[in-house]
Amino acid sequence: MVTMTINGKLARAKEGEMLLAVLRREKIDIPALCHHEAVEPYGGCRLCMVEITKKEWAGGKNMVTSCLYPVEDGLIIQTHTTDLIELRKTILDLYLARCPNTPAIQDLAAQYGVTQTSYEPVTDPDDCILCGLCTRICDRMGFGAISAVNRGHSREIAPPMKNAPPDCVGCLACALNCPTNHIKYSDRGFTREIWGRKFDLVRDAKTGQPTITKEFADYLSKHSDIPRDYFELKDESHRRETALSLGKIAIWNREVPQ
Amino acid sequence: MRIVKPKQLEQLAAGYRKTAGKHKKTVTVCCGTGCLAKGAQKIVDAFEECLNRRKVKDFDVEAVKKTGCHGFCEQGPLVVIEPQGIFYTKVKPKDIESIIEKSIENDEVIEKLLYTNPQDGRKIEKYSDIPFYSHQRRIALRNVGKIVPSDIREYIAVDGYKALAKVLTTMTPDQVIDEITKSELRGRGGGGFSAGKKWRTCRNVAADVRYVICNGDEGDPGAFMDCSIMEGDPHSVLEGMIICAFAVGAKQGYIYVRDEYPLAGIRLQKAIAASEEYGLLGDKILGTDFSFSIRLSRGAGAFVCGESSALMRSVAGEVGEPRAKYIHSVVKGLYDLPTVLNNVETFVNVPVIINSGADWFKKIGVAKNSGTKAFSLVGKVRNTGLIEVAMGTTMREIIYDIGGGIIDGRTFKGVQTGGPSGGCLPETQLDLPVDFDSLTKAGSMMGSGGMIIMDDKTCMVDVARYFLNFLVSESCGKCVPCREGLYQLHKLTEKICEGNGTEEDIEKMEKLSQQIVVGSLCGLGKSGPKPLLSTIKYYRDEYLAHIRDKKCPAGVCKNLIAYRVIPETCTGCMACVNACVYQAITGRKKEPQVINPDICQKCGACAAVCKYNAIEVS
Numbered sequence: 001m002v003t004m005t006i007n008g009k010l011a012r013a014k015e016g017e018m019l020l021a022v023l024r025r026e027k028i029d030i031p032a033l034c035h036h037e038a039v040e041p042y043g044g045c046r047l048c049m050v051e052i053t054k055k056e057w058a059g060g061k062n063m064v065t066s067c068l069y070p071v072e073d074g075l076i077i078q079t080h081t082t083d084l085i086e087l088r089k090t091i092l093d094l095y096l097a098r099c100p101n102t103p104a105i106q107d108l109a110a111q112y113g114v115t116q117t118s119y120e121p122v123t124d125p126d127d128c129i130l131c132g133l134c135t136r137i138c139d140r141m142g143f144g145a146i147s148a149v150n151r152g153h154s155r156e157i158a159p160p161m162k163n164a165p166p167d168c169v170g171c172l173a174c175a176l177n178c179p180t181n182h183i184k185y186s187d188r189g190f191t192r193e194i195w196g197r198k199f200d201l202v203r204d205a206k207t208g209q210p211t212i213t214k215e216f217a218d219y220l221s222k223h224s225d226i227p228r229d230y231f232e233l234k235d236e237s238h239r240r241e242t243a244l245s246l247g248k249i250a251i252w253n254r255e256v257p258q
Numbered sequence: 259m260r261i262v263k264p265k266q267l268e269q270l271a272a273g274y275r276k277t278a279g280k281h282k283k284t285v286t287v288c289c290g291t292g293c294l295a296k297g298a299q300k301i302v303d304a305f306e307e308c309l310n311r312r313k314v315k316d317f318d319v320e321a322v323k324k325t326g327c328h329g330f331c332e333q334g335p336l337v338v339i340e341p342q343g344i345f346y347t348k349v350k351p352k353d354i355e356s357i358i359e360k361s362i363e364n365d366e367v368i369e370k371l372l373y374t375n376p377q378d379g380r381k382i383e384k385y386s387d388i389p390f391y392s393h394q395r396r397i398a399l400r401n402v403g404k405i406v407p408s409d410i411r412e413y414i415a416v417d418g419y420k421a422l423a424k425v426l427t428t429m430t431p432d433q434v435i436d437e438i439t440k441s442e443l444r445g446r447g448g449g450g451f452s453a454g455k456k457w458r459t460c461r462n463v464a465a466d467v468r469y470v471i472c473n474g475d476e477g478d479p480g481a482f483m484d485c486s487i488m489e490g491d492p493h494s495v496l497e498g499m500i501i502c503a504f505a506v507g508a509k510q511g512y513i514y515v516r517d518e519y520p521l522a523g524i525r526l527q528k529a530i531a532a533s534e535e536y537g538l539l540g541d542k543i544l545g546t547d548f549s550f551s552i553r554l555s556r557g558a559g560a561f562v563c564g565e566s567s568a569l570m571r572s573v574a575g576e577v578g579e580p581r582a583k584y585i586h587s588v589v590k591g592l593y594d595l596p597t598v599l600n601n602v603e604t605f606v607n608v609p610v611i612i613n614s615g616a617d618w619f620k621k622i623g624v625a626k627n628s629g630t631k632a633f634s635l636v637g638k639v640r641n642t643g644l645i646e647v648a649m650g651t652t653m654r655e656i657i658y659d660i661g662g663g664i665i666d667g668r669t670f671k672g673v674q675t676g677g678p679s680g681g682c683l684p685e686t687q688l689d690l691p692v693d694f695d696s697l698t699k700a701g702s703m704m705g706s707g708g709m710i711i712m713d714d715k716t717c718m719v720d721v722a723r724y725f726l727n728f729l730v731s732e733s734c735g736k737c738v739p740c741r742e743g744l745y746q747l748h749k750l751t752e753k754i755c756e757g758n759g760t761e762e763d764i765e766k767m768e769k770l771s772q773q774i775v776v777g778s779l780c781g782l783g784k785s786g787p788k789p790l791l792s793t794i795k796y797y798r799d800e801y802l803a804h805i806r807d808k809k810c811p812a813g814v815c816k817n818l819i820a821y822r823v824i825p826e827t828c829t830g831c832m833a834c835v836n837a838c839v840y841q842a843i844t845g846r847k848k849e850p851q852v853i854n855p856d857i858c859q860k861c862g863a864c865a866a867v868c869k870y871n872a873i874e875v876s
Binding site: 042043044045046049063064065068069070083086087090091094095097098118119120130132147148150151152153154155 | 560562577581582584585729730731732733734735736737738739741742743744745746749766769770773776777778779
């Protein structure tokens with residue numbers, strides 16, 4: 001256990017934790033656009049930066065990214081100094097120049113008093129804030145179907161060669177975790193389309209409704225001990241099945257041994 | 259052959275010196291990238307062809323050495339006749355016949371191939387008398403341009419691997435680290451962190467596996483020091499790395515070379531194979547229990563991969579993007595294991611320190627900045643090329659004594675050090691001693707050692723715009739301040755260059771720059787605004803001229819200049835009319851010409867061909 005001071009209040013944390021996790025637990029409102037508990041911290045948006053110091057630093061201070069900074073005993077943390085607020089304002093201002101029409105960015109920027117960018121907006125804006133969550137989650141899932149391409153300001157998220165991604169299974173993890181809903185997909189009947197690739201959806205044997213993509217079902221059954229037909233059922237069918245099997249072992253249905 | 263005893267190394271060196279000494283004279287032809295581009299291979303071929311035709315006594319093809327870069331790229335291809343040290347510049351294949359006839363068979367000197375001192379027009383015969391060389395102090399470049407890089411025996415003959423033998427047989431790892439720490443050798447890649455301290459930290463981390471990496475990803479525009487060392491003296495890089503590996507306890511090393519340096523890659527690969535064959539690398543080095551192997555890792559040419567954490571990810575086969583370094587890479591580096599990462603030039607200094615001692619090394623340079631530093635001197639100086647000077651040498655000595663002053667007798671305006679992450683220093687800083695601390699204090703940085711000299715025809719706003727443009731395209735794009743911030747700074751400088759800037763823009767740029775410095779993830783972003791900030795600091799007048807007067811004093815920014823024919827000076831020779839591809843110049847023969855400003859594209863072709871200086875830029 002380590003003890004730290006956050007905005008003047010004492011807080012305890014486990015060894016190996018990152019500062020951001022502690023700040024969130026302590027209900028401190030700190031913005032972070034590229035953070036997700038399921039994937040490794042990234043340090044891309046720079047909004048979660050905090051000011052740290054220690055008694056023995058003799059007044060020396062440092063600004064660090066809280067999502068990447070491991071907790072330390074005796075750390076004194078400030079989360080909303082004038083410098084930090086100024087930095088967050090600048091970052092949000094820059095975000096607004098890239099994504100002027102994105103509600104998530106507009107809202108967050110407005111919280112910091114930035115309603116319009118003071119920089120030159122890009123000519124054809126989209127909603128991608130390049131937080132990299134989609135690619136990191138895709139990697140975490142084990143597919144690595146999409147990645148960041150190009151460098152610097154021309155960076156974008158794309159499948160290889162911008163063709164239909166061969167490694168994509170259409171699981172939608174990228175689209176459902178996109179903080180700005182930039183990644184578009186469509187489910188029509190038994191066809192799903194994402195990243196320019198079409199997938200056939202598996203038909204639920206009981207209800208005849210579409211469930212997950214064939215590729216995803218194949219992948220899941222191949223990488224687990226669960227038979228493939230398990231993945232062919234929709235959630236409600238699963239619940240019905242579970243209810244039936246639970247019913248079979250319920251006390252009032254059990255045969256009393258003679 | 260495999261060397262299993264240090265004694266054998268000495269015998270080999272002595273034996274090779276003896277065979278090499280049988281030639282009455284030797285010829286070295288510079289085969290660095292610069293000279294090769296200027297046709298050095300043709301010179302070597304011409305020597306071979308000519309020597310096969312004429313049978314010269316005590317001289318054969320073996321006496322013609324293909325060496326690494328001599329540094330004086332401006333004057334290439336270079337040929338040096340030893341032992342007299344006669345220095346021939348701008349040699350052409352047709353000159354070879356007369357070189358052999360006059361300078362090798364006889365002791366004559368060919369006047370027209372000698373170097374002409376631009377200051378007084380005097381011809382200089384000897385290598386060592388040329389001001390470009392005589393003001394230098396070469397330690398890291400000690401063998402570059404002198405030995406044949408592709409032959410390991412050449413390196414052994416100049417006491418190569420002697421330091422390694424000394425370390426393996428007479429010193430403990432701790433003693434090696436102590437010696438390096440005592441020498442106060444600082445990392446030559448730009449950071450200037452104590453090499454000894456870095457090695458000590460790495461050694462003290464409890465781990466079974468450690469790595470040594472050599473950073474040869476020299477990405478600064480106009481810098482080629484590491485390239486020349488890797489091409490011209492690859493074995494000393496290896497020796498430095500092996501000594502480091504012994505000191506920290508590493509078994510595996512990597513040399514990260516950018517793909518733009520194909521020759522460096524080839525020569526290093528060859529050097530690795532040769533030293534493995536000689537038992538100086540690989541299993542049981544020099545017959546001891548110490549084993550270490552080195553692999554070459556090719557970078558794909560991203561500037562950001564020179565940053566330690568990005569470099570290590572790239573070596574591991576991942577995308578070269580930096581990560582936050584709250585845990586130093588010396589503790590958790592390649593594959594999350596302790597890793598020593600040093601620059602090429604740092605490693606090259608190591609064998610010298612071991613051989614000559616830390617006390618000797620400390621005497622060179624100034625306090626806390628010991629030793630020398632290699633620079634690539636480029637831009638508007640008379641003598642461009644690769645140089646090495648003792649730390650603490652002033653900027654003035656470098657530019658005027660070694661560089662020979664500004665070309666065409668124009669005035670000095672600024673010097674850019676440290677590449678895109680460094681800053682520009684004005685004339686008032688000319689007497690600044692060149693060392694890590696002084697440069698940082700003046701608002702620039704040492705960097706890896708690029709030095710770009712600028713004259714009065716360089717627009718400082720344009721320079722800032724250029725470097726920002728470079729950084730915008732080289733930023734990896736991971737973090738917002740660097741990706742978006744530098745882009746916006748570049749847009750603002752473009753706006754000023756186009757004459758649309760306002761005075762608030764300067765303030766806005768300064769404010770944004772501060773946030774980028776604070777907020778960026780890695781060194782690229784943190785130092786990215788430096789060229790801009792230093793030019794605003796030292797050349798604010800020039801920014802104001804662009805903004806207030808809509809003028810570019812240097813005559814560079816196209817929107818703010820106009821070309822005009824001076825009627826009194828124009829002779830009507832029509833040279834400019836023929837040079838103008840846009841047909842913007844009209845007029846009769848032998849009468850003053852007129853430039854139509856609506857058609858003129860401001861390319862400057864007319865001014866370049868005018869012999870009478872009748873075209874002015876305003």
